Amino acid sequence: MFNIENFDLKLNTEFIGRNFIYSDELSSTNTFLMDKENGQTINGTVVLAEKQTQGKGRKDRVWYSAPDSNLTFSILLNKDKALLKEANLINFAASLAIAVSIENLYQLKTDLKWPNDVLLDGKKTCGILIEATSQANKIEKLVIGIGVNVNQNSFQGVFNYPPTSIHIELGRTVEREKLLAEILNNFEIMIEKLKQNKKTVIADWKSRCRMIGEKISIKENDIEKFGMFYDLDEEGFLLLRTKDGIEKIHFGDVFLS
């Protein structure tokens, strides 16, 4: 059982998570915040579910997370126009916040995988799914859905990328309340940085991405491209160096090749 009081004691933010919704079960925390009918309009609202019956991953995949052991939550951003303009970089701020939090609390070395996975020992411990609504070409609402494998100690099934959890890597159970508060504290700092100087966020993200400079393959639907992970540009796109030059990649799953 998630102890809201313990979480609240460690939360140090101005607005992220100050409106906190805890649920035993939801179809998906992202769907909950995206659905207007649920009436959630407070900027920075966080909804956490112990169990998701239809947890969503990127590219219409399913996100399965063992109930009561992990963190599956979403954050609503709908107010700050300067921040909403940087929507395509929010995933970098979020994955960076998670990596920094895991390093701060457990001294585990993290690795970031483009566009927004957090790896431990080369395996995926966190995935992020961002959904948005816009009006007249302007984003008016962003929902940042985050799934962190925290205390799950085994994974069954077929995965696009091998999974792990903090428990597996650390060899002990960790306090989810402390981790969630740390993530939200760091996320608020990162989004402020994004508004002040987005280059520093990209630079910090790159410093934790060991695939840069390596030979990679990128799969998008049925197309696979090969080359060298040359760099990230200012908008967060992956620059792939191939024999024909530099190609800007917008989507895809990256693998070392």
Ligand code: BTN
């Ligand atoms: C991915 O790596 O494919 C993204 C996974 C995102 C999962 C989280 S769990 C909380 C939120 N609610 C969802 O339905 N999905 C995101």
